[in-house]
Amino acid sequence: MKRVVITGAGTINALGHSVPATLEAMREGRCGIGELEFRDVDRLAIRIGGQVRGFEAEGRFNRQQMSLYDRFTQFTLTAAKEAISQSGLQFHGDLAARTGVVLGTAGGGVSTWDDNYRSVYEDGKNRVHPFVVPKLMNNAAASHVSMDHNLKGPSFTVSTACASSNHAMALAFQMVRSGAAPAMITGGSESMLCFGGVKAWEGLRVMSRDACRPFSANRNGMVQGEGAGIFVFEDYEHARARGAEILCEVAGFAMTSDAADIVMPSKQGASRAMAGALADARIAPDEVGYINAHGTGTAANDKTECAAVADVFGPHADNLMISSTKSMHGHLIGGTGAVELLACIMALRDGVIAPTIGYEEPDPECALDVVPNEAREARVDVALSNAFAFGGLNAVLALRRI
Amino acid sequence: MNISDRVVAIIAEQAMLDPSDVTPDSTLEDLGIDSLGLVESIFAIEEEFDITIPFNANEPNASDFDISSVQAIIDGIHQLVSQKA
Structure with a gap:
């Protein structure tokens, strides 16, 4: 059994577009929840959420990538870049062949479903973009991370609703601990803050209209957020041998x-x-x-x-x-x-x-x-x-x- | 069917009972309707009468809409339907 450590972390979420920005916001107890902004929000009863703001896909990704990357994939790739860059790992040869990507997501490309259903049902169009399927599939984010970083080991997506990321990270941990992989890229992402995504949650009547107040007697429900968190899990000996900075042990x-x-x-x-x-x-x-x-x-x-x-x-x-x-x-x-x-x-x-x-x-x-x-x-x-x-x-x- | 009968029919269907077994003083708990069944009943009532019922499952007693018995629910629906008219 190997010991497993975290040698890289990346994120984008309502609190910040990087790990340092997010941790600073957490230290300051800042709230990233605000009024939702997207098409048809006026038809929702729930109008608040932890939306990622100031994130422009244009400039980060080229035109061809944009046609393939749903927002949940864009978040994932942004966070993965930060995590892998922090770890200092470069994937070639045996390391590339054995390192994989296990990510969690509950909904995958929800806004791609939403946009295209709107197009065919509401706008009455009979043709959709050719990449709708590869864009919305739940494993799209994991696959694009593997392609971007030359990761050729075991890669897949785990979908267990609100536990998806923890299940994914537990599986990545097991692979490194057992010696099956020297390192794994893991974590998860979600982007459900669109009309259909919030409308579905609204139906369950568990959402708060004003704030998320966990453990407070006057709490009145959950508030949705969006974003990604990605980590590099690595064999402790492997990390030590290359003098990597270790964030903590799993x-x-x-x-x-x-x-x-x-x-x-x-x-x-x-x-x-x-x-x-x-x-x-x-x-x-x-x-x-x-x-x-x-x-x-x-x-x-x-x-x-x-x-x-x-x-x-x-x-x-x-x-x-x-x-x-x-x-x-x-x-x-x-x-x-x-x-x-x-x-x-x-x-x-x-x-x-x-x-x-x-x-x-x-x-x-x-x-x-x-x-x-x-x-x-x-x-x-x-x-x-x-x-x-x-x-x-x-x-x-x-x-x-x- | 009047409002009362329509509400009872919805609750009876949710509880898988005959409408005659749904009495005004029954509570939803008596009828075996759990929290998920309650949310589903409220949805069905909203659809039936084209109204919006102020109900949050996290604080079922916080709104003015009383769900303590079948009669209380019927009274609440009467009020919402008349407000709509």
């Missing part, structure tokens, strides 16, 4: 299924995933200093997640910090675990805990240290990152300071 993971309800979360499923990740990483519960919560800001998730944390950690639940950065960047659905992993890296490497902003009223059912409203300095040795998806599919990663 120590273990667990995946569980509730086998209960298609939308309601389960305390047992969440507990088993957290306890399982600790057992896999051989970490005692009282070593955990920070949990990046799934923390969606819905009534159901937050109280279930807090109860699960209390179950797994017992009295230590009162000593650890747990925050939801969704309050700042929104819920990136299939990309969310990837962007949230950045908060774990910041806790472990920089000793800064990202806050849960928008916190206004204590909820007795969420009586944990949720790092309300302001970031905090603290030395953390071990962090967990939670993701609990619709469908009852849970994936938790355990990370260690190095």
Whole structure:
């Protein structure tokens, strides 16, 4: 078994177009959620979201690339470039042959579906662009990363709703840990902030019209975000041999299924995933200093997640910090675990805990240290990152300071 | 069918019961309708009457729309339908 470390990170999301910009926003407790801007937004009841602003595809990508890259692919390629460049890895020969790309996304090219359905149904056109299929397919982003960076190892896309990125990163971790690959590019992305994407979520009646306030007694739902988080997972010995900067260690993971309800979360499923990740990483519960919560800001998730944390950690639940950065960047659905992993890296490497902003009223059912409203300095040795998806599919990663 | 009968028919269908088993004082819980069933019932009622019901599953008791019993729901629909007219 190899030890696995992170040697590169990249992102684009509502808080920033790079990792340093995003971490700065998290330190400052800045909110990236605002009024949505896109066609037909006036026909929506939910009009806020964590939209990526000031991102112009023109200039970054040429005309031919633009016709092949949905927004979720554009986000992925932008973040992958940052991550791979930070790692310093160059992919040739055996390293290129064995390194692959495992990414998460729930919806893939949602705005490509949206635009083209509009074109054929609403505008009555009978012809669509020839690249609609390669543009919208869920694996488009992973494939373009592999092509851009000459990665010829195992590459595929994982789709488990809100846990997609965590499942993807867990699989990439397994490949490096087992020795199957010396490095893997992993993470995820999502871009559902278009009329059809938000309209679908609106139907479920779990969205907030004003703000995402995880764990706060007056929370009233989730807010969608968009963007990507991409990482380079690398064999520790391989990274050390080349003198790479190590951001943190990925120590273990667990995946569980509730086998209960298609939308309601389960305390047992969440507990088993957290306890399982600790057992896999051989970490005692009282070593955990920070949990990046799934923390969606819905009534159901937050109280279930807090109860699960209390179950797994017992009295230590009162000593650890747990925050939801969704309050700042929104819920990136299939990309969310990837962007949230950045908060774990910041806790472990920089000793800064990202806050849960928008916190206004204590909820007795969420009586944990949720790092309300302001970031905090603290030395953390071990962090967990939670993701609990619709469908009852849970994936938790355990990370260690190095 | 009057408003009351139409609402009862929708709730009965959701609960997989005969409309005669849906009494005014039943709660949705009594009828075996869970949170997902509630959201689906509200959607069906909105479609039937072409109205918008202010309902957020995160705070079911926060809006003026009372869902504590079948009668409360019927009264609320009466009000929304008359406001629309």
